Amino acid sequence: MVTALICLLFAPASSAQTADREIVRLAANLYQVRDGAQHTVFIVTADGIILADPLGTSTAGWLQAEFEKRFPDKLVRLVVVSTDLYTRIEGASLFNDTAVVVGQSKIGEAVRRAWQDLPGSLIPFDRNASHTLEPVELTSHPGAAALMARDRDGDGVLRPSEVNSSVTIVEREFERSDRLNANVTVLAPAAGAPQLSVVWFAEERIAFAAAIPGLLARPVRLNQPNATHAVAWARAVAALDFDVLITGDGQRVSHADIEALRKYLDALFADVAAGYEAGKSVDQLQRSVTLDAFAAAPFYPSRRAHIAELFDGVRIVTADLYGFASGRYVLPDSAYSAGYSLSRRPVVPVGTVGLRVSGRMLGLAGEFASGPQEMIARSSAYYDERIAVRDSRVSGLIRIGGVSTALVAGLSSTTTDARGEYIARATTGALGGRHPIASRRRGYGVTVGGEATVRISTNAAFLMTLRVTGAVSPARGVAPVRNLDVQVGAGLSIRTHRRFRTPN
Amino acid sequence: MQHRLWRSAILLLVWVTATSCSASYPTAPTAAPVRLLLLSTSSLNDFSFNRSFTVKVYLIDSDGVYTDVTNAAEWQVSNSLLRVTRIQPSGSFTGGFSVSAANGFNESGVSTVTAVYQGRTDSITVTVYPSSRSAPRLEVLFSGSQQLTPGAQTLGVSARYWSTPGSRTDVPASYSTSDPGVATIDGARITPRSPGKFTLIASYEGVSEHVLMFVNPSEKLIKP
Structure with missing residues (x-):
């Protein structure tokens, strides 16, 4: 009764469309549903019916009647929402009594957005585009009286929240594949893109996708909704074992076509990503990425547009663990050596390890630098001092630049630890003689520098570095004050993480 | 492979952190x-x-x-x-x-x-x-305290010549020290160098005077 009422309320005005529906058997238990230009599928299992997108409430009502007629002992147990288009999922409200409606997490957001507007079947009646329906606008609607009965606040105006069906969707964060039963699997090929979910019927070797990310258009448009989503989608779907993929608009795409596209996109994406990471421009990539092996493919003529679309969509995040050995020259502390004869090496070796997380041009790095201790001796007629000094430095740096060269700048904290002894001569009492020295002080400074990288393999690079640290608040212990030091070094960088992300 | 890389990196970091923050002096001070x-x-x-x-x-x-x-x-x-x-x-x-x-x-x-x-x-x-001492003889006079210590101020010296027990004249004598390692003299100023004994020798017209002097150790730490 309720179903009939809802069907009546949201039935399209044209009765011709009502007749333009059919159910076609694809395999023993798998069926394709068509309502006008909208398509979906369902499968009849021992436990009940699993329905992909239920489409609008009108279609869902018709389907429910068909199910009762054709499969009287079967109830709809599961409704899989594979898209965020409300016009394709609003009919799920009819199955809430018997079925669990599942969808990706962002499906809920889509439904909430839809609640802010009228159902698609009523939008043509909203002649003043007010997103509400006044009685005068419903005069031509056959269910006008029943509709106005839903005017809960009695203000004479039907709002979206008053006419939209309530759909309870169990949001589920689909993994790469989420098996609903032994035969039916839902995939979310592109994280964060619920509109790209795929339902795969393994036994029937058929897949269903309400929407394909622009891959079927001619020319192929990758940026609907996002180029990197398109690549991810093609990779995941090509990995499925199926013969035909049916789309929400009824197209049938062979696995071979998807696989060809996947290869093309993989090659294209690899080149664009590498070029993006290397700091090349779109123009440069459009000239250099020719992909001649795919010259005969139907999507090849749009190659330049695809490069631009992928370029716009790609964002890179890399993490590198690196280390370098360097020589550190410390500006002499004239106050420390005044009146003494000083013995120290002008340059000391330093080892640095760091972790860097970078985008294409901007990154953050944390470094720890230390090394062998430096022996410093100073003496005068009455005083001899000999200390072992070790500097340990922690720096937080901002990195600006591309893969090959970059500038770095940030703050550093240097701990200077000194141990040793002094001998005071020509002095009486406790002041004279040999005494131990121990001092540990921390200073703060600003580090600037640069680095050049030469990649020697996919994940390894040769690194040349320059760091100049000026003390803002130097450590003042028994060791010479480090007011300024310059560090030049070379080492290796190992890429531990490299991920291309979509911008949203 | 990646796990091994991470584990190695973490171990390296721990090792570097543990061993490199402190300095160590090879010997502890011993009594001379x-x-x-x-x-x-x-x-x-x-x-x-x-x-x-x-x-x-x-x-x-x-x-x-x-x-x-x-x-x-x-x-x-x-x-x-x-x-x-x-x-x-x-x-x-x-x-x-x-x-x-x-x-x-x-x-x-x-x-x-x-x-x-x-x-x-x-x-x-x-x-x-x-x-009452005989004459002729020299008497050595000092411009300040004779408590000399290394690193302290220099001390001026002068000489007085007694031609007879009742007749005296200030004279430009020449000075030398017996141990330049303890004290040196430049013109008429003594510079203490290190604790010890030395003899200040003043000479004038064949008459000399020997004064035993001392440079005592300082009671303060002497640094430049």
Whole structure:
């Protein structure tokens, strides 16, 4: 009764469309549903019916009647929402009594957005585009009286929240594949893109996708909704074992076509990503990425547009663990050596390890630098001092630049630890003689520098570095004050993480 | 492979952090061996004028560090010309010993004062002059305290020539020291170099005067 009422309320005005529906058997238990230009599928299992997108409430009502007629002992147990288009999922409200409606997490957001507007079947009646329906606008609607009965606040105006069906969707964060039963699997090929979910019927070797990310258009448009989503989608779907993929608009795409596209996109994406990471421009990539092996493919003529679309969509995040050995020259502390004869090496070796997380041009790095201790001796007629000094430095740096060269700048904290002894001569009492020295002080400074990288393999690079640290608040212990030091070094960088992300 | 890489990196980081933050000095300070005993006192040039002087004795190690062992030392005098008297501590003064003429200054001669400590000895030879000395002779005068210490100010010297016991004239004498390692002299200024004894020699027209002087160790840390 309720179903009939809802069907009546949201039935399209044209009765011709009502007749333009059919159910076609694809395999023993798998069926394709068509309502006008909208398509979906369902499968009849021992436990009940699993329905992909239920489409609008009108279609869902018709389907429910068909199910009762054709499969009287079967109830709809599961409704899989594979898209965020409300016009394709609003009919799920009819199955809430018997079925669990599942969808990706962002499906809920889509439904909430839809609640802010009228159902698609009523939008043509909203002649003043007010997103509400006044009685005068419903005069031509056959269910006008029943509709106005839903005017809960009695203000004479039907709002979206008053006419939209309530759909309870169990949001589920689909993994790469989420098996609903032994035969039916839902995939979310592109994280964060619920509109790209795929339902795969393994036994029937058929897949269903309400929407394909622009891959079927001619020319192929990758940026609907996002180029990197398109690549991810093609990779995941090509990995499925199926013969035909049916789309929400009824197209049938062979696995071979998807696989060809996947290869093309993989090659294209690899080149664009590498070029993006290397700091090349779109123009440069459009000239250099020719992909001649795919010259005969139907999507090849749009190659330049695809490069631009992928370029716009790609964002890179890399993490590198690196280390370098360097020589550190410390500006002499004239106050420390005044009146003494000083013995120290002008340059000391330093080892640095760091972790860097970078985008294409901007990154953050944390470094720890230390090394062998430096022996410093100073003496005068009455005083001899000999200390072992070790500097340990922690720096937080901002990195600006591309893969090959970059500038770095940030703050550093240097701990200077000194141990040793002094001998005071020509002095009486406790002041004279040999005494131990121990001092540990921390200073703060600003580090600037640069680095050049030469990649020697996919994940390894040769690194040349320059760091100049000026003390803002130097450590003042028994060791010479480090007011300024310059560090030049070379080492290796190992890429531990490299991920291309979509911008949203 | 990636796990091994991460594990190695973390171990490396822990190792670097654990071993590189502190410095270590290879040896702990040890006491330097004793080198000699030094008997020191204020200048003796005016001893003939019926005054006493204090004596100190220091144990010196190979680093050139001085330990005052005056009160622990045994004092000896070679004859009855001089006597050594203990001075009791008073206020900040830690006590010590004073040397004076045993029979006033009616008797002249030479005596040796010796300090003995832990089997080591050091001596000074003291000449006791009569209250009225013969002429011609030189008298050496100082511009300030004769308590010399290394790193302290220089000390100016001048000479007075007595042609007869009643006739004296300030004269430009020439000066030298017996041990430039202890003190040097530039013109008429003495620069103390390191603790020890030295003889300041003043000469004028064939007449010379020898003054036994001391550079005492500093009671402060001496740094440039």
